[in-house]
Amino acid sequence: MHETFTITQIRTENYRTKTFVFDKPFSGAQPGQYVMAWLPDVGEKPFSIAGADPLRLMVVAVGPFSEALHRLDVGDRVWARGPLGQGFALEGRHHLLVGGGYGVAPLLFLARKAVAAGHTVDVCIGARTAADVLLAEAFVSTDSTDFNGFVGEKSVKSVPSVEKLSITTEDGSLGGRGLVTQAVEAAIHARRPDCVYACGPTPLLVALARLCREHTLPHQLSWEAHMRCGMGLCGDCELDAVTRQVAGIPAGWLVCKDGPVLRFA
Amino acid sequence: MPDVTCHFLNLTLRNPIILASGILGTSADLLERAAREGAGAVTAKSCGPTPRAGHPNPVAVDWGHGLINAVGLSNPGAAEEARMLAEARARLEPLGVPLIASIFAGTTAEFGEVARTITAARPHLIEVNISCPNVADEFGTPFAASCESAAAVTEAVKRNVGDIPIAVKLAPNVPDIARIAAAVVEAGADAITAINTMPGMVINADAGRPVLSNRIGGISGPALKPIALRCVYQIARTVRVPIIGTGGVTTGRDAAEMLLAGATAVGVGSAMWTRGVGALGDIAAELAVWMGQAGYGTLEEIGVRSEE
Ligand SMILES: Cc1cc2nc3c(=O)[nH]c(=O)nc-3n(C[C@H](O)[C@H](O)[C@H](O)COP(=O)(O)OP(=O)(O)OC[C@H]3O[C@@H](n4cnc5c(N)ncnc54)[C@H](O)[C@@H]3O)c2cc1C
Ligand SMILES: Cc1cc2nc3c(=O)[nH]c(=O)nc-3n(C[C@H](O)[C@H](O)[C@H](O)COP(=O)(O)O)c2cc1C
Numbered sequence: 097m098h099e100t101f102t103i104t105q106i107r108t109e110n111y112r113t114k115t116f117v118f119d120k121p122f123s124g125a126q127p128g129q130y131v132m133a134w135l136p137d138v139g140e141k142p143f144s145i146a147g148a149d150p151l152r153l154m155v156v157a158v159g160p161f162s163e164a165l166h167r168l169d170v171g172d173r174v175w176a177r178g179p180l181g182q183g184f185a186l187e188g189r190h191h192l193l194v195g196g197g198y199g200v201a202p203l204l205f206l207a208r209k210a211v212a213a214g215h216t217v218d219v220c221i222g223a224r225t226a227a228d229v230l231l232a233e234a235f236v237s238t239d240s241t242d243f244n245g246f247v248g249e250k251s252v253k254s255v256p257s258v259e260k261l262s263i264t265t266e267d268g269s270l271g272g273r274g275l276v277t278q279a280v281e282a283a284i285h286a287r288r289p290d291c292v293y294a295c296g297p298t299p300l301l302v303a304l305a306r307l308c309r310e311h312t313l314p315h316q317l318s319w320e321a322h323m324r325c326g327m328g329l330c331g332d333c334e335l336d337a338v339t340r341q342v343a344g345i346p347a348g349w350l351v352c353k354d355g356p357v358l359r360f361a
Numbered sequence: 362m363p364d365v366t367c368h369f370l371n372l373t374l375r376n377p378i379i380l381a382s383g384i385l386g387t388s389a390d391l392l393e394r395a396a397r398e399g400a401g402a403v404t405a406k407s408c409g410p411t412p413r414a415g416h417p418n419p420v421a422v423d424w425g426h427g428l429i430n431a432v433g434l435s436n437p438g439a440a441e442e443a444r445m446l447a448e449a450r451a452r453l454e455p456l457g458v459p460l461i462a463s464i465f466a467g468t469t470a471e472f473g474e475v476a477r478t479i480t481a482a483r484p485h486l487i488e489v490n491i492s493c494p495n496v497a498d499e500f501g502t503p504f505a506a507s508c509e510s511a512a513a514v515t516e517a518v519k520r521n522v523g524d525i526p527i528a529v530k531l532a533p534n535v536p537d538i539a540r541i542a543a544a545v546v547e548a549g550a551d552a553i554t555a556i557n558t559m560p561g562m563v564i565n566a567d568a569g570r571p572v573l574s575n576r577i578g579g580i581s582g583p584a585l586k587p588i589a590l591r592c593v594y595q596i597a598r599t600v601r602v603p604i605i606g607t608g609g610v611t612t613g614r615d616a617a618e619m620l621l622a623g624a625t626a627v628g629v630g631s632a633m634w635t636r637g638v639g640a641l642g643d644i645a646a647e648l649a650v651w652m653g654q655a656g657y658g659t660l661e662e663i664g665v666r667s668e669e
Contacts, residue, residue, distance in 0.1 A: 097572075100565075136570040139418050139419075140574075175567075175568055325420055325430065327423070327634040328385075329383075329631070329634055330384075330430075330435075331386065332387070334390065347393070348388070348390040348391045353637075
């Protein structure tokens with residue numbers, strides 16, 4: 097059943113992205129899990145949990161539902177059910193996080209968890225252009241009140257930042273020019289991670305799956321599909337056969353319930 | 362260890378747990394997965410004459426005592442479904458798991474046409490979902506709501522399927538489900554599936570709205586079990602055909618209750634939300650353990666008990 101959440105803060109992340117902070121925690125949520133956010137008369141869509149205590153969601157305005165969320169103000173309500181699906185599970189002590197576009201949303205939550213456990217984290221962010229790079233400062237901030245870009249984050253006292261952040265843009269307007277996979281390759285050579293974690297567009301995930309196989313690195317990738325029931329019943333979120341085959345995803349694997357994160361050894 | 366082999370019409374199922382229609386049955390991959398996870402037989406998602414997208418989200422929620430859904434019978438149409446079923450059948454064959462097709466339509470004639478198209482895939486059983494609205498009826502009353510329309514659909518399907526047996530799937534929201542059962546058996550139904558979901562509504566008071574975009578949906582899961590047990594019990598006392606008892610079965614003990622009510626096999630759907638796809642095999646294993654403890658050696662012995 098949907099729980100009622102009231103917006104307490106809204107931060108503009110870039111020209112089309114806002115982070116919404118809500119009035120209460122989503123208990124037990126893990127990085128990589130998602131909620132089905134419901135706006136009555138508008139619809140219901142999946143969003144990665146970008147922070148659990150209190151709940152926060154980072155939303156890119158690209159269509160009817162996300163634009164309706166962007167029209168909301170502090171004090172407005174959103175309904176959400178979850179946490180749904182399988183999230184990321186930390187493996188080892190040195191982690192490489194790779195985010196494409198708004199795929200960074202669950203990764204900041206994951207980075208915070210890893211750093212709080214005393215692990216080390218490298219991050220590679222990829223985007224089309226400088227304006228699309230999201231949360232870069234948040235990953236490297238050492239200010240405990242600013243780690244997620246907000247004051248009032250509970251349960252984190254002093255926060256060391258991630259070890260190394262590399263940014264890649266397709267047009268070279270910020271950081272290196274090219275594809276994020278080149279930065280990932282470099283990061284692996286500089287310091288081999290115990291595991292690679294990624295969220296982003298399907299072509300990025302497919303390329304990373306190949307790269308990690310070449311390097312025999314365990315990897316956990318978060319996939320996207322059109323979701324309906326979110327409960328592993330309706331079958332709508334099966335990935336297409338081509339994506340499944342190139343990425344080595346098992347047949348009959350459901351993004352909404354078995355995923356969105358799939359671990360490859 | 363007790364023997365859970367299930368004899369259903371001319372079919373032999375390794376256990377009586379059947380994947381219910383509309384849950385995971387949208388592709389050959391998912392049907393195969395349900396079989397590999399331990400189902401005794403698997404039912405595909407209902408398909409109609411032409412492709413349908415279904416309702417917008419929200420289409421399903423857990424409201425605390427069960428689920429409510431209005432997926433809206435999304436399906437690829439009968440021709441595409443027949444191709445999918447043929448592939449599924451080929452993949453299930455080596456596993457020894459029978460395939461059940463499921464069909465719906467808006468008119469009696471269309472039921473016959475969909476049945477004929479699907480027959481090409483040679484499913485082991487065709488389930489006829491008559492809970493959908495009759496478009497020829499002024500109020501869109503479901504076929505399942507009257508003896509006449511339920512019997513007419515049964516006859517139309519039966520005429521088009523050759524030697525493939527059919528199970529008619531009944532709706533619980535009728536004054537006397539046993540009368541409908543008698544009518545469809547009289548019209549040629551080889552088996553009965555009971556029950557489909559119970560129409561209901563869930564309102565979120567804070568939002569001031571029904572939670573489903575369709576407002577009304579079908580109740581399934583634990584809340585449905587006592588209703589399903591009652592329906593199966595009444596049907597089993599009226600007709601002699603085998604029944605796939607479906608509704609709210611979550612554990613092996615629930616499955617035992619369904620068999621004691623008079624079912625020959627047991628459909629499972631919503632339980633996979635809480636227990637995962639592995640629930641199919643787990644429920645079968647739990648049933649075997651329960652049978653051992655209760656002193657039953659075979660499902661037939663439970664069947665005898667159910668008649669007392
Ligand atoms: C597991 C999961 C987690 C998700 N997490 C987030 C999240 O944290 N933040 C978020 O903003 N969205 C997230 N999404 C996407 C979100 O569910 C919606 O698809 C998105 O908000 C678009 O819905 P819409 O109705 O606004 O637009 P639609 O009309 O559905 O989409 C408009 C167009 O934009 C494309 N599109 C969808 N999402 C994006 C995007 N982010 N960037 C660029 N193009 C896009 C669509 O393919 C489509 O072509 C997630 C999806 C999944 C499956
Ligand atoms: C998400 C969902 C979709 C369903 N779709 C269909 C369908 O297409 N055809 C059908 O005959 N029954 C459909 N049903 C009903 C189930 O087959 C079953 O009769 C009902 O859910 C009761 O069993 P359960 O409590 O084990 O889920 C659906 C049920 C659910 C939960």
